[in-house]
Amino acid sequence: MSIVTRRSAITGLGIALATPPLASPALAQSGDVFRIGLILPMTGPFASTGRQIEAAIRAWLRANPAPIAGKRIEILLRDDTGVAPDVTRRLAQELAVRERVQALAGFGLTPLALAAAPIATEAKLPMIVMAAATAIIPSRSPFILRTAFSLPQATAPIAIWAQRAGIRNAVTLVTDFAPGLDAERAFKERFTAAGGSVTAELRTPLRNPDYAPFLQRVRDARPDALFIFVPSGEGAPLMRQFAERGLREAGIRLIGTGDVLDDDILNDIGDSALGAVTSHHYSAAHDSAENRAFLAAYAAQAPGQRPNFMAVGGWDGMHLLAEGLRRTQGNTDGERLVAAMAGQEWISPRGPVRIDAQSRDMVQDIYIRRTERRDGQLWNIEFDRVERVGPMG
Ligand code: PHB
Numbered sequence: 001m002s003i004v005t006r007r008s009a010i011t012g013l014g015i016a017l018a019t020p021p022l023a024s025p026a027l028a029q030s031g032d033v034f035r036i037g038l039i040l041p042m043t044g045p046f047a048s049t050g051r052q053i054e055a056a057i058r059a060w061l062r063a064n065p066a067p068i069a070g071k072r073i074e075i076l077l078r079d080d081t082g083v084a085p086d087v088t089r090r091l092a093q094e095l096a097v098r099e100r101v102q103a104l105a106g107f108g109l110t111p112l113a114l115a116a117a118p119i120a121t122e123a124k125l126p127m128i129v130m131a132a133a134t135a136i137i138p139s140r141s142p143f144i145l146r147t148a149f150s151l152p153q154a155t156a157p158i159a160i161w162a163q164r165a166g167i168r169n170a171v172t173l174v175t176d177f178a179p180g181l182d183a184e185r186a187f188k189e190r191f192t193a194a195g196g197s198v199t200a201e202l203r204t205p206l207r208n209p210d211y212a213p214f215l216q217r218v219r220d221a222r223p224d225a226l227f228i229f230v231p232s233g234e235g236a237p238l239m240r241q242f243a244e245r246g247l248r249e250a251g252i253r254l255i256g257t258g259d260v261l262d263d264d265i266l267n268d269i270g271d272s273a274l275g276a277v278t279s280h281h282y283s284a285a286h287d288s289a290e291n292r293a294f295l296a297a298y299a300a301q302a303p304g305q306r307p308n309f310m311a312v313g314g315w316d317g318m319h320l321l322a323e324g325l326r327r328t329q330g331n332t333d334g335e336r337l338v339a340a341m342a343g344q345e346w347i348s349p350r351g352p353v354r355i356d357a358q359s360r361d362m363v364q365d366i367y368i369r370r371t372e373r374r375d376g377q378l379w380n381i382e383f384d385r386v387e388r389v390g391p392m393g
Contacts (some may be wrong), residue, residue, distance in 0.1 A: 037095030041082025053314035069330030085115035156393030159190030243272035
């Protein structure tokens with residue numbers, strides 16, 4: 001990117017910052033360093049997402065220490081607290097303009113990714129969405145590529161599985177924000193098209209949710225199954241209420257996307273999760289050489305912690321950026337990097353994946369998993385798979 005473009009980007013962003021002179025230290029360095037501005041919720045209710053992705057990125061860097069196309073990778077980590085889109089937007093601006101990063105990455109929740117998208121467009125910076133999962137996100141900037149998943153993609157397979165498993169009616173319970181509405185819609189569409197019926201659609205607030213009254217309503221309604229989507233990190237308080245209200249004992253089957261029973265919290269949730277069936281793109285129990293290498297690298301970085309699907313989004317995001325840089329032979333022009341990354345295929349710890357060249361979104365296998373105890377620990381054991389699912393399911 002030329003300096004002129006940078007200046008116009010600065011003007012376009014409406015930021016009253018002095019433009020650094022040509023020979024600024026940041027520019028002098030830029031020849032041998034690739035700077036990634038990583039924006040994550042490191043504090044607040046979604047801090048587990050930040051911790052998981054940061055650990056995975058540091059694990060990737062330890063496992064891949066050699067420069068890429070002659071460049072050393074440098075991470076500039078910023079905490080956006082997870083709940084304030086204006087903070088994410090300001091951090092993205094600062095990273096683009098003052099720190100002169102060559103890519104943006106992270107983005108723990110949908111509202112935060114949407115807030116940063118215009119910055120990526122104006123500054124012409126590749127923006128790797130490693131976590132946020134509403135379907136529309138990559139359409140918000142031609143510079144976005146996603147290594148996470150989308151809610152319709154993860155939801156459609158469990159709706160179809162549920163109908164085949166003899167579940168005739170279900171209540172849905174989702175967090176009331178964009179990914180929750182994506183999940184609610186996708187489940188209803190697929191489940192009813194297959195002959196099932198959704199008898200109630202419950203939405204819980206994103207901030208300070210109290211799940212007890214919602215779960216009591218479900219218990220009273222006695223559906224065959226309860227379909228749940230809550231964002232990663234919320235599964236533990238929800239499952240505590242699920243256990244206390246005795247939903248499992250009442251014969252109500254728990255189904256959902258994998259977010260509610262993610263690997264980070266599964267052992268803490270305990271027995272109330274046993275037998276739940278969820279669909280998702282990653283389980284730490286996935287049996288492959290790539291996943292074993294990922295688990296070993298993650299364990300070296302974060303001993304005693306189990307990576308979840310957020311971590312794998314971070315790990316794959318680093319792979320994607322590094323491969324893009326290799327293909328441009330170290331050219332960091334944003335448009336060239338995006339072109340080099342779109343269409344890439346590789347074997348991720350989750351299985352085979354591809355960044356669809358048109359949508360810049362993930363195409364991946366979605367697994368149906370049952371929560372089981374193995375060797376004293378709880379795992380989401382994959383027992384069925386839908387191959388190459390596109391972002392819309
Ligand atoms: C999102 O905000 O897009 C989001 C957050 C956490 C999840 C899934 C989606 O587990």
